[in-house]
Amino acid sequence: MPANDFLTDFHHVATIGATPRNGVDRQAATAEDALTRDWFAAWIHDAGYTLHVDGIGNMFGLIDWTPGAPYVLVGSHLDSQPLGGRFDGAYGVLAALHAARNVDQLVTESGQAPPFNLAVVNWFNEEGGRFPPSVMGSSVFAGLFDEDRMLDTTDLAGITARAALSEIGYLGTDPRPATVSYAEIHIEQGRILEREEIAIGVVDRSWYTQKLDIEVLGEQSHTGATAMADRHDALIAAAKIVLMVNDVTTQFEEESLVSSVGQLTLEPNSPIVVPRRVRLIADLRSGDPQIVQAARTTLLTKIAALAEEHDIQINVTDFDIRPIRYFPEDGLQLAEAAVANLGLSSRRIRTMAGHDSVAMNNIVPSIMLFIPSIDGVSHCEREFSTDSDMVTGLRLLTEVARQLVNGALVTTASTPVYAEV
Template sequence: MTFLDDFATLSSFGATANGGVHREAATADDGRARWFLADWFDRNGLTTTVDAVGNMYGSIEFVPGAPYVLVGSHLDSQPTAGKYDGAYGVLAAAHAAYQVIECVERGSVTPQFNLAVVNWFNEEGSRFSPSLMGSGVFIGKFDADDILKVTDRGGITVRDALSDIGFHGEDQQLDAVSYTEIHIEQGPILEQEGTTIGIVTANWAARKYSITVHGEQSHTGATHMALRHDALVGASKIVLAARELTTQFPDGLLLASVGQFDVEPNSPIVVPSKVTMAIDVRSSDPDVLEQAHDMLLAAIAQETEVHVSIDSSALRPSTSYQSEGVELAEEAAKDLGLSYRRMLTMAGHDSVNLKDIVPTVMLFVPSVDGISHSEKELTRDSDLLDGVTMLTETVARMVRGDIGVAKATELTSAGSRQR
């Protein structure tokens, strides 16, 4: 059993002709990847459980009644995306867990906590919105029943999609004492610097908008220009306004894009009546993000030919990862002789949710040319393996109780009060 062999097998589920994967949440290919993981758990001493929203755990109990160190990521992908994003973190977690179990059995690690690998449901948010869905339910940010009612563009609910692939579970969530995740960087910094491990200290702030532009349907060949209320023209102005925001600040300080865009009725001889779009705006500086928010609203307000409604506007604030986790990871990297640096994460990850409730460690390995959400996404084998080594050492220290003791005490106290 080697990590690279297992990763090659995992990457075959939803594989594209150009070396990527197309494996959106709760599709048939996601189901096949999940059954592969469940079989891996079974063959390597981990017990598979699945909660109501499809979060999938492979657990082992070292200390009866103790809470769990969780380690994982997600198996779902964007459409025609790379094979490393998310899936690397899940499989690296599985291999790290296997090695930690061996350490416990040999007596070189004395566990204070139990251990579970987790595959979070719908981190990407491409088929079902919002993103970070499974981990959001886990931390209490979303209600499970509400999430199960969410539909994709075809009207299929989360509940039905999970049932179709056999992963609408009934098992309870595990009590988490801490969490760690490893991921490809999805940026160029580590590769450019020749650094092996990134240790994340905080996430960029982000705002996500769902917007509808309402116009009036009419005939493209018979309606005078002065009488048109073209939803697509209005929407196009907003797309350009979002892009223009990024030029109002120093280079690299603000990112903005429209990633999803639907036109109705989408006929070649009909003036569009409605456009829906998703806008994503991010910054490392929360004040800059708020300025951009105000500027975007002002640009929308200037549109008079059509009516624009902001259906939702969600803020993901910038918050820090706990210093005890950052320091634990730094000590692990030093002891392993791996080069490392502290850094921010520009992208969102399930760890962004988990750090709101438990001490959390977020690790990066280099991405070639910083490319991600693309079939060109690549991390070199040597970096993948160094990441597994780093994750294993991190998980071992967390299992033996180097962080999370205060959280464990809190969980014990809560349990006593409930009894």
């Protein structure tokens, strides 16, 4: 399949939910997400493949060569962050679609069906911006999250994921494909490949992730009539917590811990009312779980002292804890050999961000590949990777998918086939 066809498709999808500064806003199960899903479904139909949509909204384009055989999955996600970039996730889906068609053409030309079929997947709600937690669809598929519990998750407006998927017509009932392996390509979302002028990153492990759901409970009062000494301002305390979450990183070796507060809501959110309740989410990540635990302990101690100082209540709940996942060595070697055969450079690299491949790696051998990101920025409109790097990644994903459907990473003696979850 010519590279121009891939680029035409990629840049067309980037117009769906486009923002003024060349980003996209396609949060999960919104009208904009529905338009990209419609496009995906039409592409699968036009290619002559079979579309399945499962109970959490994951979409699968099935290519069947060998009746009854399980599938190799390739793909990523089409949903985005609010005011997000047009590459994160979408590149992996578009590259997977065209890599799958390339492999299909190779199979047709050979006249010999491989042992495994192939499926392209668009995972639901990888970003988690509207419905936390993130990496939802693939985690349900992998059995890490309960489907009904995830469908009952609500956004800030109180709409459930179940209702939102139903509203856009993508609350499916189709069976999930039995799966033997998974591959995903993605922009790096970091500066390593660009800085070192390396074409491909082969991901060998994920970082440890720990989130804290923090509820600050003060007392609502009049901003003009209440004496300063009589106030129990939840937002003042929450602001100090935001700084604590940022400053805790300085207690450890540089870049060994990253942290942030990415979401904050307050009540009643009136210009003349002292806030009574603030809820914020703190995100702690490191390649060393002990560093995250030490940072967590420090924060809990400081937050308890803050609550006493301000005479308010602060509740802290652990959630979305994700251990380090190591990708299989034989998958790393397969990817590295494919890179070398294409005359490209590569290095092993860790992913600090979460990805669907990390969830899938719990149940089947998985391969995660990166292409360079300009300036390392992501989750913003300035996110960018070049056409040339995207096409290079497509060539590599085609070769990796070809090897996987021909039995790479899978042996009948040692590797089970993971059927519907």
